[in-house]
Amino acid sequence: MMLIAGVDEVGRGPLAGAVVAAAVILDPNRPIAGLNDSKKLTAKRREQLAFEIREKALAWSLGRAEVEEIDAINILQATFLAMQRALEGLAVQPDLVKIDGNRCPPSAYKMEAIVGGDATVAEISAASIIAKVARDAELVALDAVYPQYGFAKHKGYGTAVHLAALREFGATPIHRRSFAPIRDILAAVVST
Structure with a gap:
């Protein structure tokens, strides 16, 4: 069985807070209904799905780059850093990494960039959801x-x-x- 990790980030555009990335390897034996781009889901539905993803996934991890890192190396490089950190945090190593977007971060993993992947690739959708739920919770705490x-x-x-x-x-x-x-x-x- 080929293990695919989906990776997505949240928070490239904001003026404040960290950029947060997630990496998720789903369990094919434990499907999750309703996965989609996190921006297309209500906050309540994202929360429900994030819980289910964390419960059912073979592995998931969050990575982040802080404001100081964003300011020091630019938002694109900080996004790549957050993605790398998310991948490093996985307890299970993937055979292939699918990234939402048109560019992949530097990595030893075999990677594929997929524009719009957060709406079309279940693993990326799952990553999109848990990254957004985590970052949104941080911003509520900062409020x-x-x-x-x-x-x-x-x-x-x-x-x-x-x-x-x-x-x-x-x-x-x-x-x-x-x-x-x-x-x-x-x-x-x-x-x-």
């Missing part, structure tokens, strides 16, 4: 630390509410200083 920013609602993305809070309160340690909106706001603060 309690920085309540004026609204992280529980927008999960760090550059919404009008988030940008207005940044202009009013400035950047926090969890904001990505290498991202243009944060850079611009920090530059405006310095110049005033």
Whole structure:
């Protein structure tokens, strides 16, 4: 039996928080109904599926790259780092790794990039779901630390509410200083 690991990340676009990747090897004898791109599922359904994935998968792992790493090496390289860390955390070694997207991180594994894979490849869908559930939970927790920013609602993305809070309160340690909106706001603060 060929073991396939699906890998996906969540959090490339936000202005705050880590980028989180997941790697999942599903058990063909324990199918999971309803897997799909995490963005196409309700939060409640994602939570239910994440629980089921963690229960039934042969192996799963999360990897992350922190804000400091994103700012130091850029978001693409940080995404690859999070993916590598997720793969390193697997208790079972896959024969093939399928990545959502058009590029694969450097790795010793045999890899295949699949654009839209989070909606078409069960293993990638599963990775998409557990990565999103994990990252969303982190941003909800950060909302309690920085309540004026609204992280529980927008999960760090550059919404009008988030940008207005940044202009009013400035950047926090969890904001990505290498991202243009944060850079611009920090530059405006310095110049005033």
